Amino acid sequence: MATTTDSSNTSATTTTENATSKTIKIQSNDGETHEIDQGVVEQSSTIKTLSDLMDLGDVPIPLPNVKGSILTPIVEFCNYHKNDPKPEPLDDDDDDDPNKDIYEPKRSDDICEWDQNFIKRFTVQEGTLFDIIMATVGCKTIANMVRGKASSEVREMFNISYDPPGEGLNAPNAIESQAGTVPTTQDTSATGPSPQPDPMN
Amino acid sequence: MKHSSAGLNDLPDEILMIILKKLSNIQVLYSLICVNKRLHAIVHDPIFTNCLTLMNYVSVDSIDPLSDRILDQFCLQILPAIHHNIKWLNLESSSMKRILLPTNYPNLYGLGLYDIEIETALSFFSDESCLTSIDKNQILEFVIKHTRYGKVNLWKDINSRILAHIFTTFSNLQYLNF
Numbered sequence: 205m206a207t208t209t210d211s212s213n214t215s216a217t218t219t220t221e222n223a224t225s226k227t228i229k230i231q232s233n234d235g236e237t238h239e240i241d242q243g244v245v246e247q248s249s250t251i252k253t254l255s256d257l258m259d260l261g262d263v264p265i266p267l268p269n270v271k272g273s274i275l276t277p278i279v280e281f282c283n284y285h286k287n288d289p290k291p292e293p294l295d296d297d298d299d300d301d302p303n304k305d306i307y308e309p310k311r312s313d314d315i316c317e318w319d320q321n322f323i324k325r326f327t328v329q330e331g332t333l334f335d336i337i338m339a340t341v342g343c344k345t346i347a348n349m350v351r352g353k354a355s356s357e358v359r360e361m362f363n364i365s366y367d368p369p370g371e372g373l374n375a376p377n378a379i380e381s382q383a384g385t386v387p388t389t390q391d392t393s394a395t396g397p398s399p400q401p402d403p404m405n
Numbered sequence: 406m407k408h409s410s411a412g413l414n415d416l417p418d419e420i421l422m423i424i425l426k427k428l429s430n431i432q433v434l435y436s437l438i439c440v441n442k443r444l445h446a447i448v449h450d451p452i453f454t455n456c457l458t459l460m461n462y463v464s465v466d467s468i469d470p471l472s473d474r475i476l477d478q479f480c481l482q483i484l485p486a487i488h489h490n491i492k493w494l495n496l497e498s499s500s501m502k503r504i505l506l507p508t509n510y511p512n513l514y515g516l517g518l519y520d521i522e523i524e525t526a527l528s529f530f531s532d533e534s535c536l537t538s539i540d541k542n543q544i545l546e547f548v549i550k551h552t553r554y555g556k557v558n559l560w561k562d563i564n565s566r567i568l569a570h571i572f573t574t575f576s577n578l579q580y581l582n583f
Binding site: 331334343344346347350351352353354355357359362364365366367 | 438
């Protein structure tokens with residue numbers, strides 16, 4: 205049965221008049237409907253494009269990949285973050301710097317306290333962490349879970365069945381046969397600061 | 406609670422890339438190579454294999470080698486599997502031979518040596534055993550930083566010798582940070 209939820213902003217930030225002047229409805233794949241304001245719409249390119257292109261009126265935008273149990277916290281997340289400052293554009297000035305690691309990983313240990321508490325509701329065991337990633341957030345949490353783990357531990361942690369990538373010298377069979385040589389405990393040095401080419405420059 | 410069937414392997418490539426780009430290339434390769442066919446293929450992407458920094462920055466002026474466990478995995482398995490992809494290597498003094506010797510790096514054009522004793526740097530060029538794994542004429546960019554001089558007094562003289570070695574060995578060098 206479809207339910208309608210009026211999602212209110214739980215953050216301490218002030219909502220501008222513009223952000224609340226227009227509302228649209230979105231609907232999960234199990235019929236749960238939420239009414240969201242423009243501040244939330246702006247955070248989803250899919251919803252924003254649809255709402256810009258069409259005069260939806262009272263017709264909810266269907267979200268076939270999102271369950272109601274996941275859509276509710278997503279709306280809560282977007283409401284909390286809708287007044288966050290927009291991320292600064294990337295600075296391309298250093299493109300010519302040969303020491304600049306263009307593949308330098310972004311930090312994943314800078315999740316704010318509200319987001320950390322938010323993500324605790326979702327777990328790998330129940331699959332809900334992946335549901336929330338599929339829909340919106342959680343990438344940093346998964347990255348932190350992977351960091352420092354051996355491939356066998358990653359396979360076990362995420363219940364991934366092993367299908368051999370190939371044959372030959374570089375095939376994982378060789379690695380599998382030496383799995384006993386790889387300790388299964390997390391290595392503390394692997395969780396230290398991410399290596400960068402030359403931070404002292 | 407009803408459990409979802411979604412797992413890491415169900416995520417689209419775009420989301421997996423977002424997750425993996427939050428890790429260093431070393432962390433990605435160590436943890437995900439050979440996990441399964443799909444992840445194995447993804448982590449072979451040049452974005453994760455072109456430039457490798459095989460050391461840990463403890464602080465802004467302190468560099469440590471990777472742990473033995475991780476180095477073993479790289480030297481025995483990972484580097485031989487991806488050596489054709491590697492274009493840049495950043496290494497620290499104590500593990501550089503261990504990393505350079507097990508395989509060759511036919512497409513390497515950039516090399517960075519960090520936290521190195523000046524005498525070790527000299528032997529790196531005079532011994533040449535480390536250099537057999539790379540095509541010296543192909544090295545275009547070379548960085549040697551945080552050099553330690555220990556008890557060496559004539560550092561200007563030894564620097565001159567190092568520079569002479571560098572320019573003789575890497576005849577096509579276009580960029581040097583020393």
